[in-house]
Amino acid sequence: MTIADALKRRGFGETMRRDAWWLQPVAIVLGLGAFIVYSTWAAFQGEHYTAGPYLSPFYAPELFGDSPHAWFGPKPGWFPSWLPWSPAFLILWAPGGFRLTCYYYRGAYYKAFWGDPPSCTVGEPRKHYRGEASFPLIFQNVHRYFLYLALVFIVLLAWDVWKATQFEDGFGIGVGTLVLAANVVLLGSYTLGCHSLRHLIGGGKDQLSQLHGRIQAYRCVTCLNKRHMLFAWMSLFSVGFSDVYVRLCSMGIWTDWRIL
Helix, strand or coil: CCHHHHHCCCCCCCCCCCCCCCHHHHHHHHHHHHHHHHHHHHHHHCCCCEECCEECHHHCCCCCCCCCCCCCCCCCCCCCCCCCCCHHHHCCHHHHHHHHCCHHHHHHHHHHCCCCCCCCCCCCCCCCCCCCCCCCHHHHHHHHHHHHHHHHHHHHHHHHHHHCCEECCEECCEHHHHHHHHHHHHHHHHHHCCHHHHHHHHCCCCCHHHCHHHHHHHHHHHHHHCCHHHHHHHHHHHHHHHHHHHHHHHCCCCCCCECC
16 A cells, blocks of 8 residues: 555545444444433423432432422422423533533544544544534533532432431331432542543642642542543443432332332
């Protein structure tokens, strides 16, 4: 092959790779696509999101609603009557925005959904790379601000785990309690391993070794950051399964077993 042939622009999907490079982007399309479809459907339902002391993370915190978990009572009068009502609409934009602008997810769906590029050394469907310095992708830079909201949500979801131990007959632990607790652990591992948090803790310092408290925090975040992709997918599954568990218990399809 001549140098001219090597430098020739590849067509979409064209590559000299002989491995199954397309498996990863296809898996990402199926995984993210399934979550987006289900979470959108679940958010529009506006029902079956509580079961006893359990509250689906898709609806937590429930600011307004008809369940005992609602902070400020039923549907507010200022909510537009022409819009479908669901308590999830008031809060899902925050955790959704955090994931949408996440550095890992951006790289994943740029490749899988937009083919930008489909994989390393594989031809992409466009001639020019605009990056994130122009509209609309420049809005991805708000990720650091969504981080602050995501940290608050971890605290609120942890409080929901405590409330998930408060049954009508007193303190107890059910399978649902463990499901919600595991979800908080995985969401916390994903959030605390965020690239923006790592930079926030140690990015502005030249010598972290002189700041003992900060260097320990930096090491912890770095440890989680090394597994950021793993926790991103595990937490995506856990938050979806948590909603499924609460929903099926609420519908009477599943029975929540009391462990304690």
